Amino acid sequence: MKKFLLLFAVLFSLVAPAGAQEEAAPDLRIDTPAAKEIRASLKARFAQIKPLLENGTLGVTADGKLAVRDPASVPLAERQNITRLISGDASDKAALYREIARANGHPEWEQQIADTIHERMNKRIPAGWWIQDANGKWTRRQEGGAP
């Protein structure tokens, strides 16, 4: 009887963490007032960014940021605006990831949230946009999605 109890306790201790793990996965919310504000800002700026991505002036880097593909090809008159678009986009994104992590009670998740978003983004980047790999090489996304 005693040995049976002991065996039961060992098995229970092994199983209990697994059970607890499965319960700890509710949806991640992105609807706090701060998050909504940042999303609106990103969306508004994207109206100007989208044509630049489509015509190849801008591309997406390996870590999900925007970059000028060929700085020499950008007309002088547009450079300041483009720099402003890129840095505004970067700071909004950083603020958004931080806010999502905070809003879901885990500020330490900020980087993993960023990585997850970049991964999903990479799979859904449309044909015609340019993407930079980890070695700095630019390629154009073809029809049929991510390779």
Place this chain on the structure above:
Amino acid sequence: MRKEIIWLLTLVSAGLLSACVTINIYFPAAAAEKMADKLIDDIWQLDEPAGHRKDQKNQKDKESEMTP
């Protein structure tokens, strides 16, 4: 008898403690992907990757067929 009870308690406590740590460091990858897709839909309005949403929809249809 006392030694075994202490062992029992130690094992159960260790199991429960590791459960707490597990919850704290467990990053909900599936929930995060769902959240990422919502965000991408909202801000960048990109198309679904080929086959992804269709698979999800079929999954949901199958599930609703099974429930009485």
